[in-house]
Amino acid sequence: MENYFNTLSLREQLAQLGKCDFMKAKEFENGVQQLVGKKIVIIGCGAQGLNQGLNMRDSGLDISYALRDEAIAQKRPSYQNANAENFKIGNYQEMIPSADLVINLTPDKQHTDVVSKVMPLMKKGATLSYSHGFNIVEEGMKIREDVTVIMLAPKSPGTEVREEFKRGFGVPTLIAVHPENDPQNKGFELVKAYAVATGGDKAGVLNSSFVAEVKSDLMGEQTILCGILQTASILSFDKMVEKGIEPSYAAKLVQYGWEVLTEALKHGGLTNMMDRLSNPAKIEAYKLADELKKIMLPLFNKHMDDIMSGEFSKTMMQDWANDDINLLTWRKQTEQTAFEKTEITSQDISEQEFLDNSTLLAAFIKAGVELAYDTMTKSGIKAESAYYESLHEAPLIANTIARKKLYEMNRIISDTAEYGCYLFDHACKPLLKNFMEKVEKNVIGQSFSKTNEVDNQELIKINEQIRNHPIEIIGAKLRASMTAMKKLD
Numbered sequence: 408m409e410n411y412f413n414t415l416s417l418r419e420q421l422a423q424l425g426k427c428d429f430m431k432a433k434e435f436e437n438g439v440q441q442l443v444g445k446k447i448v449i450i451g452c453g454a455q456g457l458n459q460g461l462n463m464r465d466s467g468l469d470i471s472y473a474l475r476d477e478a479i480a481q482k483r484p485s486y487q488n489a490n491a492e493n494f495k496i497g498n499y500q501e502m503i504p505s506a507d508l509v510i511n512l513t514p515d516k517q518h519t520d521v522v523s524k525v526m527p528l529m530k531k532g533a534t535l536s537y538s539h540g541f542n543i544v545e546e547g548m549k550i551r552e553d554v555t556v557i558m559l560a561p562k563s564p565g566t567e568v569r570e571e572f573k574r575g576f577g578v579p580t581l582i583a584v585h586p587e588n589d590p591q592n593k594g595f596e597l598v599k600a601y602a603v604a605t606g607g608d609k610a611g612v613l614n615s616s617f618v619a620e621v622k623s624d625l626m627g628e629q630t631i632l633c634g635i636l637q638t639a640s641i642l643s644f645d646k647m648v649e650k651g652i653e654p655s656y657a658a659k660l661v662q663y664g665w666e667v668l669t670e671a672l673k674h675g676g677l678t679n680m681m682d683r684l685s686n687p688a689k690i691e692a693y694k695l696a697d698e699l700k701k702i703m704l705p706l707f708n709k710h711m712d713d714i715m716s717g718e719f720s721k722t723m724m725q726d727w728a729n730d731d732i733n734l735l736t737w738r739k740q741t742e743q744t745a746f747e748k749t750e751i752t753s754q755d756i757s758e759q760e761f762l763d764n765s766t767l768l769a770a771f772i773k774a775g776v777e778l779a780y781d782t783m784t785k786s787g788i789k790a791e792s793a794y795y796e797s798l799h800e801a802p803l804i805a806n807t808i809a810r811k812k813l814y815e816m817n818r819i820i821s822d823t824a825e826y827g828c829y830l831f832d833h834a835c836k837p838l839l840k841n842f843m844e845k846v847e848k849n850v851i852g853q854s855f856s857k858t859n860e861v862d863n864q865e866l867i868k869i870n871e872q873i874r875n876h877p878i879e880i881i882g883a884k885l886r887a888s889m890t891a892m893k894k895l896d
């Protein structure tokens with residue numbers, strides 16, 4: 408098997424990377440009809456498997472689970488997840504031959520093995536689905552010619568796929584049909600119905616390609632979504648403690664600060680998030696973000712280049728072949744950080760106090776979102792996709808940190824995202840050493856506004872620059888169609 412993207416001509420690479428059509432509500436008029444009465448079998452019942460299955464069943468579809476024999480025999484968490492929700496469960500031999508749609512929601516590392524086992528059992532003309540295109544694009548997996556291959560990629564952790572659905576909303580979703588596997592020309596209608604069943608149509612669906620999904624998803628998760636949040640959490644916590652802020656207060660400020668800031672981001676973009684700061688703090692956050700962008704640009708470019716060339720996937724697959732030695736070591740190290748181990752204070756912190764005392768966190772979000780968006784769009788990824796993959800998803804990841812810090816984020820995201828997040832984090836922290844040495848507690852841990860005045864002309868210029876960044880333009884357009892978006896409880 409060879410990297411599919413690298414086998415394409417440049418023309419075809421650009422065409423697939425640039426495929427990204429924002430779908431109108433009326434294109435979903437048929438609802439879930441195409442899947443009603445079809446037997447849908449999900450393989451794996453983890454972060455995506457469980458939550459997509461629950462949404463699809465609530466949408467009136469026939470959902471059951473195929474688990475590997477040992478998961479059933481040992482009643483592993485996947486079995487317990489499916490069983491507790493009263494889903495029908497069986498092994499591959501029992502479940503796959505009668506399935507019309509098989510949804511592979513096992514970890515990316517397992518896809519070649521799982522798909523190779525499942526493919527001979529699939530009935531003629533059935534459909535196989537993925538939620539991330541790594542196996543097809545980076546590993547070059549070939550699927551039987553009679554099988555239709557589709558992808559529905561929620562731009563969200565699995566837990567939030569469910570939470571947003573329960574709120575009557577959804578998460579932005581990329582859908583695609585693999586051009587090499589659509590023998591009956593039915594993939595598009597099926598995957599549209601699948602998007603309605605998971606709730607994606609309420610938040611925004613992009614008709615995209617496997618290639619565009621993989622290259623943008625890997626970039627978003629490694630940089631702004633998980634990498635930046637991890638790096639900035641650890642550095643900000645350590646800085647506060649070094650400057651004498653009570654550790655339990657510092658831990659709480661970081662754990663929940665991301666959620667407060669990105670809730671403002673979700674509803675009104677960077678403009679609204681920055682407007683929620685005091686004017687002196689906004690100016691300071693803007694300046695810090697500018698510095699951060701200069702320092703981190705080469706790292707963002709490196710991640711994008713390595714993702715595009717296949718270098719990233721090659722090194723991660725070497726780790727797979729090496730029993731995940733790097734992933735497991737880095738996971739353990741993250742569990743041992745002082746931020747992770749510090750109990751949070753029971754003291755109440757008001758929403759405004761979170762905003763006032765987190766100028767540096769706001770700067771990290773602004774720098775990370777704009778850099779991720781700019782790097783992706785300069786590499787051929789479309790604006791809508793880059794927006795979902797940076798700004799819109801950041802709050803959904805922040806929700807996981809608010810539950811149980813970085814442990815929860817890294818547990819909920821895919822192993823692929825977790826690996827890329829650590830890779831970024833380890834390269835980023837040393838780059839930020841000099842920057843962090845200059846940081847004082849007036850930008851993290853305490854309020855900036857008390858001691859500072861505002862130059863009106865400077866503020867006007869900064870407001871204009873924040874509002875006119877291209878991500879704010881596309882964001883306002885996309886959010887205008889998110890009429891069902893709800894605020895956090």
Ligand SMILES: NC(=O)C1=CN([C@@H]2O[C@H](COP(=O)(O)OP(=O)(O)OC[C@H]3O[C@@H](n4cnc5c(N)ncnc54)[C@H](OP(=O)(O)O)[C@@H]3O)[C@@H](O)[C@H]2O)C=CC1
Pocket residue numbers: 450451452453454455456474475478483484485486511512513514515517520521538539560561562563564565566819820821822823
């Ligand atoms: N995590 C997320 O939120 C997101 C994930 N995705 C994509 O969704 C897919 C699923 O990821 P995710 O939900 O994180 O996966 P998980 O890590 O949650 O694992 C899913 C399930 O796979 C089963 N599994 C593990 N190894 C095997 C194997 N060798 N054979 C069969 N089953 C196995 C596990 O059950 P058991 O070990 O009990 O058999 C587990 O319940 C990936 O392609 C990922 O990139 C896309 C968007 C977001």
Ligand SMILES: CC[C@](O)(C(C)=O)C(=O)O
Pocket residue numbers: 561562563564565624627628632633804819820821822823824
């Ligand atoms: C951000 C990580 C992710 O891509 C996701 C939740 O969307 C993943 O692979 O888990």
Ligand SMILES: [Mg+2]
Pocket residue numbers: 561562563624628
């Ligand atoms: Mg993703």
Ligand SMILES: [Mg+2]
Pocket residue numbers: 539624625628821823824
């Ligand atoms: Mg991912």
